[in-house]
Amino acid sequence: MAWTRKILRVNLTDRTTKSEPLNMEWANDYLGQRGLATKYLVSEIDPKVDPLSPDNKIIWATGPLTGTMASTGGRYSVVTKGPLTGAIACSNSGGYFGAELKFAGWDMVIIEGRASSPVYLSIQNDKVEIRDASHLWGKTVWETEETLKSEHQDPQVRVSCIGRTGEAGVLYAAIVNDLHRAAGRSGVGAVAGSKNLKALVVRGTLGVGNLANPKEFMKVTFEKKKILKENAVTGQGLPTYGTQVLMNVINEIGAMPTRNHKDVQFEGARKISAEAMHEPRESDGKAQLVNNQGCFGCTIACGRISKIDQTHYTVVNSPKYWGATGGLEYEAAWSLGCANGVDDIEALQYANMLCNEDGFDPISFGATIGAVMELYEMGVLTKEEIGIEAPFGSARALTFLVEQTARGEGFGKIVGLGSKRLCEKYGHPELSMSVKGQEFPAYDARGVQGMGLTYATSNRGACHLRSYTISSEVLGIPVKTDPHTTEGKPALVKAFQDATAVVDSSGLCVFTTFAWALSDIQPQLQAACEGDWSMEKLDLMGERIWNMERQFNNAAGFTRKDDDLPPRLKTEAAKAGPAKGLVSGIDKMIPEYYELRGWDSEGRPTAETVARLGL
């Protein structure tokens, strides 16, 4: 069956919990996790709802392969209407929490309403309690997990929780599990905070059984793991260097957004790269990187475990940061580093730790600091206002502002609004490097044209994980396309978007797709799940999920004009590197993309499309 067929519904206003059967018809059409949770959400909330009001709902959802031996089968997603964008929000996390929730017997947890005082949810298999969390309010993610493990007298519970930023409503607050894995983007943590919900604490001992064809499942997952192991990216690049393997690659092709996208190459990239993480430091002779870690069931193990330099100014008096913990991934190294022109890798690791410790998205945070630094250099923001001199390249400004944001102090409160609101507040909305209010990740839309379309049309605002065309345009997976041309990109983006929607709904990690095609995932689903899971069905399902999200956004008030990039990327050409002279051709790509999608010129799915997808 792969699904537990049970949903836990929790109403925080009434303080009630109940078990419901999973709608198996919907599971057949939307699979699980991202697709299925979104189906529940869009069926139950008004698209125009204020994301931080009690009428919004927030869903923790696993997929049918979560908690199985399929490689990377440990993912869960948090689905809600996001406060950063006002669009659908769906943030995916690894670690061990997702599998634990499934082992406790739940496919998903739907949270409704708002508690009158801070609470957390305790789940031990069928035993579910809404418990007082007033003593946890004001605690960081790390303190919360430690406290809950101690109070439950069970080191084996898994915790998914918010830090102080989620409580304070930082619009890109994350939900963090296992100390440093996060449902990171779009401010899902702020939604939990708005509901006075501090944490989910889970212990599951029921396991996942009753697969449709267990023997075939073991055989096929074993074969597919072999493909991951033998692939250069998933078998060598990612385990050895993590996602940071990209730092030098992306910089060399001139697609490294630098200093709030003013430049496309960062002269300090080498100093903050994967290679730098491996090198012994001058101070202590040790490398920042300790080792790599897999999430639940993951045979790739791209995760970085690092130790900061104890003599670095940020931590010299704070031994609590000296231990091993989550290290720099490429997106964070970019956003905290290149986006601000900061090349002090220890400062980046410090900022990264604080993002984990207090639960906020390093991409949106770092990119917002990029805007702050540009406004500072323009003289719009001053030292007095920010609390520190903040030119591009200032590690001191970065680490000062990460502390302020984590604690909700001073200018950190403004930084917590994200770049769109911040730039609007200071009269320069054009300086926010975002789409639909969500900041760009680490690929410049001028140097990699497909990524521009990816960002402009992503249903959760700018995001690389909705259609990672870097695979094709840079790495040549599954086929190499020219990153500098717009030609063929609408079809490429659509194909990646639809396939990724299926991966995100399965319980697996999208990083498997460096080695696996959807046709490698299909037999794993077929062996696990009852019924027919043909490629045709999965292709259509991906498209259905994408259009369902789109319809929600349209109903929430998004239109054609929201599928756009900031003027900088359309008018200021790349200054250097292989993409020198290029701007984004987004305006050329959008009409073709709409047509391929079966949408009208305003970006609305036509009646025919809606009918074809069974929406």
Place this chain on the structure above:
Amino acid sequence: MQKSLHIDPSKCTSCLQCEMACSFENYGVFNNSLSRIKVFDFHHTGAKVPYTCTQCDEAWCMHACPVEAIKLDKDNGAKVVFEDVCVGCKVCTIACPFGTVNYVAETGKVQKCDLCGGNPACAEACPTGAITYVDANWTGLDRMRQWADKLGNQPA
């Protein structure tokens, strides 16, 4: 030739494939709480260590059992719990110095690693070679080879 499980913590990524393989082999379900091998993730050092029964020759658990429910599998040296004999007294769990035999409340019996009858599922599932099933007399062979390599293959 007798074989034994050999663990190299430096290769472990804490993916828990071994735990799932163990529970699936023995109970037909993916359920880490039923696994006889456990991976310990020491957050502050980054160390990840799989740990399970080493099949002591003079097995404390076997000697402590009052009903002789733990017996030696002569083929592979495993000390195997016979559930139909086990009375769930838990004395073996006290006797074992390493904690690798444990009570299962759901069955009222104890469980421990039995080497899967000579083909341990955890070793087969481990993607990094952190858990291997090797000649019991030569568990140090790989490490010896590494040092021999250092000794003999140094650049001139």
